[in-house]
Amino acid sequence: MSSVGIVGIDTVAVARWLHTIGVDYTGTLTFDRIGLGQSNLTYLVRDSVGGRWVLRRPPLGHLLASAHDVAREARILSALQDTAVPTPRVFGFTEDPAVTDVPLLLMEFVEGQVVDRMSVAQALTPERRRAIGLSLPRTLAKIHAVDLEQTGLIDLASHKPYAQRQLKRWAGQWEQSKTRELPALDDLTRRLVESVPEQHELTLVHGDFHLRNVITSTDTGEVTAALDWELCTLGDPLADLGSLLAYWPEPGETFGGEFPASTLDGFPDRAEIAQVYFDETGRDPEALGFWHVLGLWKVAVIAEGVMRRARDEPQNKAAAGTPTVERIDALVEKACDIASRAEI
Known part of the structure; x- marks a missing residue:
């Protein structure tokens, strides 16, 4: 697995991290940037048998103080899991420098339609x-x-x-x-x-x-x-x-x-x-x-x-x-x- 061409993600380290947090996947993971947002960057993670997850990280470059706080987003989503608010399930969050140089949030892939175009x-x-x-x-x-x-x-x-x-x-x-x-x-x-x-x-x-x-x-x-x-x-x-x-x-x-x-x-x-x-x-x-x-x-x-x-x-x-x-x-x-x- 190579991180070449994946902006902002060390795919090899992330693949290892998924194993450590108990996320089972088969074969090689692929990472594709999705969404139209220009703040936190979002990637669709897929394995070779159709498993899908969503990964989030802050944008590249200089950030203003308090902006794009992925750790805070992880906390909020986790807190809302058992409420009436519809949200994706959180699978993991890491700031481990062995995995990433910025915070990463792994979430459930929710089926449905995004009206973004x-x-x-x-x-x-x-x-x-x-x-x-x-x-x-x-x-x-x-x-x-x-x-x-x-x-x-x-x-x-x-x-x-x-x-x-x-x-x-x-x-x-x-x-x-x-x-x-x-x-x-x-x-x-x-x-x-x-x-x-x-x-x-x-x-x-x-x-x-x-x-x-x-x-x-x-x-x-x-x-x-x-x-x-x-x-x-x-x-x-x-x-x-x-x-x-x-x-x-x-x-x-x-x-x-x-x-x-x-x-x-x-x-x-x-x-x-x-x-x-x-x-x-x-x-x-x-x-x-x-x-x-x-x-x-x-x-x-x-x-x-x-x-x-x-x-x-x-x-x-x-x-x-x-x-x-x-x-x-x-x-x-x-x-x-x-x-x-x-x-x-």
């Missing part, structure tokens, strides 16, 4: 698109219902007000990763800081919940696994709903970049997604406008960081393509529009 979304029937769209807020409701004490996640993150934490963190990330000056984003940051709503509860927050980060049933469209928990924290549950809406362009809107799947016929609009969530949870929708704007602002900051990493280390580029200045500017413009309508 326009060609996949376009091939779905309108009925299937609707089923998938309506399953997203119901899955968020399950995440936000997790018992923090029972799962041992009560100390996962700070219990201080979440909006202020998010604004401080992502404004700092912007300063470290921006490729240019963007006065409209700086002004939006100021408006958000001045308009923070009171926080009434503390729940588990996924932090990056959207269509590309779930696996759905090929039979029903229901979410069968929520993925990419690296930004998971404790905070205001409406932050996740605002983030989901930030990734959900409607017909005629341009901030969806190369993946405006939600503009296709059948997918519910943002108002219906929000209504399903509030019907499911009974929460007050009053602060949703703030969290929607913050979601768009945060997506813009993340996209700028992805653009910066891809420029600094070309091997971090993924099949989804790299965000463009035009898309980031469109996100900020949409956020400013919604902020004005929400009187932020």
Whole structure:
């Protein structure tokens, strides 16, 4: 077995590690990069008789502090195993220098459909698109219902007000990763800081919940696994709903970049997604406008960081393509529009 051509993985050492943690496989393992994410790198591991697993590691190159914490992701997924939240099972985690120079997480391969390309979304029937769209807020409701004490996640993150934490963190990330000056984003940051709503509860927050980060049933469209928990924290549950809406362009809107799947016929609009969530949870929708704007602002900051990493280390580029200045500017413009309508 050779590691030649496998970026970021010592395949021989990983194969030995699988044996030590009791993962049985047959023949030679193959490793193929999968997914469109440009943060933690994901690989499909296969043996010669059809066994499949998923391996995760941080991206290549320089990382900002606290970003891409694979150990934390492993802890969260392990804690959620016996809850109603659909997640892949964790088989192992290692930081052993004999295996790897970065943390590695080995997970179950979950069967199903990932709607991560326009060609996949376009091939779905309108009925299937609707089923998938309506399953997203119901899955968020399950995440936000997790018992923090029972799962041992009560100390996962700070219990201080979440909006202020998010604004401080992502404004700092912007300063470290921006490729240019963007006065409209700086002004939006100021408006958000001045308009923070009171926080009434503390729940588990996924932090990056959207269509590309779930696996759905090929039979029903229901979410069968929520993925990419690296930004998971404790905070205001409406932050996740605002983030989901930030990734959900409607017909005629341009901030969806190369993946405006939600503009296709059948997918519910943002108002219906929000209504399903509030019907499911009974929460007050009053602060949703703030969290929607913050979601768009945060997506813009993340996209700028992805653009910066891809420029600094070309091997971090993924099949989804790299965000463009035009898309980031469109996100900020949409956020400013919604902020004005929400009187932020």
